[in-house]
Amino acid sequence: MPAKLRAAVIGVGSMGKNHARIYADLEGVELVAVADPEPSLCNAVAQKYRCTGYADHREMLAREQIDLVSVVVPTRFHYAVALDVIEAGVPLLIEKPNRSDGRAGPVADRRSTTARRAYDSGPYRAL
Numbered sequence: 001m002p003a004k005l006r007a008a009v010i011g012v013g014s015m016g017k018n019h020a021r022i023y024a025d026l027e028g029v030e031l032v033a034v035a036d037p038e039p040s041l042c043n044a045v046a047q048k049y050r051c052t053g054y055a056d057h058r059e060m061l062a063r064e065q066i067d068l069v070s071v072v073v074p075t076r077f078h079y080a081v082a083l084d085v086i087e088a089g090v091p092l093l094i095e096k097p098n099r100s101d102g103r104a105g106p107v108a109d110r111r112s113t114t115a116r117r118a119y120d121s122g123p124y125r126a127l
Contacts, residue, residue, distance in 0.1 A: 008033040008066045010057040010081055011073035012045040015095070019070040024049045035060040057081060061088040068092070 007023040023031040035057035036042040046053030054060035085092045
């Protein structure tokens with residue numbers, strides 16, 4: 001049997017909790033970590049799904065072996081958090097636009113070329 005994909009979620013507010021639940025329920029996926037600067041949220045989700053919780057997503061990216069990560073933070077933080085995930089070399093999912101000013105495209109283009117990954121150039125992007 002193939003190894004399970006190791007997933008993580010950055011941001012565990014209402015939508016982040018949904019991402020965590022879905023990863024935890026998916027066959028072939030193991031939710032290994034969540035990150036959120038709000039300790040009560042982070043600890044509650046980490047305990048519920050028996051995974052490791054981090055207050056800082058950068059620490060999570062440095063310590064965990066992650067195959068994919070959902071970035072589910074407020075939109076104004078998407079770009080900075082996405083860059084951290086890209087620099088860590090982890091495939092990511094972002095449901096909303098990375099930036100409201102449209103400047104994420106060149107970074108996504110560079111990463112897509114380097115990693116040979118595709119992204120949607122429409123209003124919603126997966127880097």
